[in-house]
Structures are given as C-alpha cells and as structure tokens.
Amino acid sequence: MKYQPISLVQKFALFSERWQPKVIAEMNDYQFKIVKVMRDFVWHSHPDTDEAFIVIEGELRIDFRDGVVRLGAGEMFVVPKGVEHKPFAEREVKLMLIEPRGVPNTGDAGGERTAANDVWI
Amino acid sequence: MKYQPISLVQKFALFSERWQPKVIAEMNDYQFKIVKVMRDFVWHSHPDTDEAFIVIEGELRIDFRDGVVRLGAGEMFVVPKGVEHKPFAEREVKLMLIEPRGVPNTGDAGGERTAANDVWI
Numbered sequence: 526m527k528y529q530p531i532s533l534v535q536k537f538a539l540f541s542e543r544w545q546p547k548v549i550a551e552m553n554d555y556q557f558k559i560v561k562v563m564r565d566f567v568w569h570s571h572p573d574t575d576e577a578f579i580v581i582e583g584e585l586r587i588d589f590r591d592g593v594v595r596l597g598a599g600e601m602f603v604v605p606k607g608v609e610h611k612p613f614a615e616r617e618v619k620l621m622l623i624e625p626r627g628v629p630n631t632g633d634a635g636g637e638r639t640a641a642n643d644v645w646i
Numbered sequence: 647m648k649y650q651p652i653s654l655v656q657k658f659a660l661f662s663e664r665w666q667p668k669v670i671a672e673m674n675d676y677q678f679k680i681v682k683v684m685r686d687f688v689w690h691s692h693p694d695t696d697e698a699f700i701v702i703e704g705e706l707r708i709d710f711r712d713g714v715v716r717l718g719a720g721e722m723f724v725v726p727k728g729v730e731h732k733p734f735a736e737r738e739v740k741l742m743l744i745e746p747r748g749v750p751n752t753g754d755a756g757g758e759r760t761a762a763n764d765v766w767i
Contacts, residue, residue, distance in 0.1 A: 528708070528715035531722045552696040552724045552744060555676065575673040594649035601652045603673045623673060623744065
C-alpha cells in the first residue's frame with residue numbers, strides 16, 4: 526500500500542521507555558515525534574524554535590519561570606522560542622511534539638537527559 | 647493567566663460551518679488549523695509544501711490519483727508537496743491540519759471552495 530495511515534495508538538504500543546522521542550512523520554523540515562514522559566524533566570529552552578506539545582493521554586504540566594500550564598488529553602500548547610520550560614507528569618503521559626528536525630529534547634541545557642535525535646519508529 | 651491550554655474540544659464547539667479552517671495556534675511560521683468536513687472536496691495540490699492531517703473525530707478518506715488512505719480518530723497522514731489529493735468524508739469529520747501560514751485550502755486549484763485564510767478561533 527502506497528498510502529498508509531499513521532496510528533498514534535499503534536506507534537505508542539511499540540515502545541515503553543520514557544523521555545526518548547520517536548519520529549513518526551515529517552512535514553517539510555519539521556518532525557512529528559511521540560514520547561512517553563513521567564516525573565520531572567530538566568529546565569531548558571530552545572533558542573531557535575517554538576515547540577508544540579499535544580497531549581494524547583494523561584495530564585502534563587509544563588512549568589515556566591513565571592507560571593504553569595496544565596494540559597489534558599486533546600489539549601495543546603506551543604512553547605515560544607527561547608522560553609525556559611520544564612515538563613512534569615505525576616503519572617505517565619503520552620505526548621506528541623512537533624518541531625523542526627534536529628531539535629534536541631534538552632535544548633540549550635544538554636546533559637545526561639539528552640535523547641538520541643531522529644529516531645524513527 | 648499567561649499560559650493557557652488550547653483545547654481541541656472547546657475550539658471545535660465554537661463553530662459548525664464546514665471546510666472553513668480556523669487557526670488555533672502558531673509554531674514559528676506554521677499554523678495549527680481545525681476544520682469540520684463532510685462529503686467531497688476538490689482535487690488540488692500544494693506546490694510548495696507538505697500538509698499534515700490529524701483526524702480528531704470521524705473517518706476521513708483522502709483520495710490520490712493512484713490510491714487512497716483512510717484515517718480514523720488518532721491517525722495522521724502527511725500529504726507530500728505537489729501531490730494531488732481530494733479529501734472525502736461520508737459523515738462529518740473533525741480534523742486538524744498543520745502547514746505553513748498562508749497556505750490556501752484549495753491549493754493550486756482555487757475556485758469557489760477556497761476559504762478565507764488566517765481566520766483565528
């Protein structure tokens with residue numbers, strides 16, 4: 526079949542590790558990535574790009590230096606370029622990220638939580 | 647509140663007209679648009695950009711000159727730049743589109759089904 530739907534449920538079923546985004550589609554030089562997250566991530570920002578979060582399952586909190594946003598399933602938020610943020614989830618969250626190809630998950634912060642980039646599933 | 651979640655359910659509840667995409671968020675020079683569709687659209691392509699479809703509710707069929715893809719809720723597909731396509735839905739579908747700002751819904755085809763662009767909701 527030349528034209529295949531991409532099922533988020535099916536893609537999420539293929540892995541269990543957390544904080545390791547997997548690419549499921551590309552649009553021009555942007556990528557759709559899915560990731561499972563739980564507990565704290567690191568404070569970081571992306572100096573060159575906005576970053577879109579869409580929650581597929583669970584409740585995600587994104588902390589900012591001056592506020593917070595809580596996203597449930599079917600809710601989204603775009604973190605503006607250069608704005609420090611720290612995702613957090615009390616329980617596991619299934620999340621889709623959309624951003625340009627090559628953006629590291631830890632942004633400008635780097636460190637041991639930096640995931641391999643451009644990993645397709 | 648400085649940081650507000652964008653709820654797809656709430657945004658879809660704000661309008662009923664079909665084939666009139668509404669912008670709900672921007673990421674760099676890309677837009678997230680939601681749209682309700684039913685029945686046939688026109689054959690068209692977007693010569694300068696890929697176009698991402700994510701089905702939120704219902705079942706969408708996208709016809710191509712040499713094939714077809716069927717997308718249910720939670721499924722997505724990226725129509726490559728320049729590829730002729732025609733969306734179709736037997737019953738109403740709630741859909742999210744992601745593409746660069748300024749892309750017309752009818753692409754290179756134009757005509758009476760061309761919707762106003764950059765309409766926010």
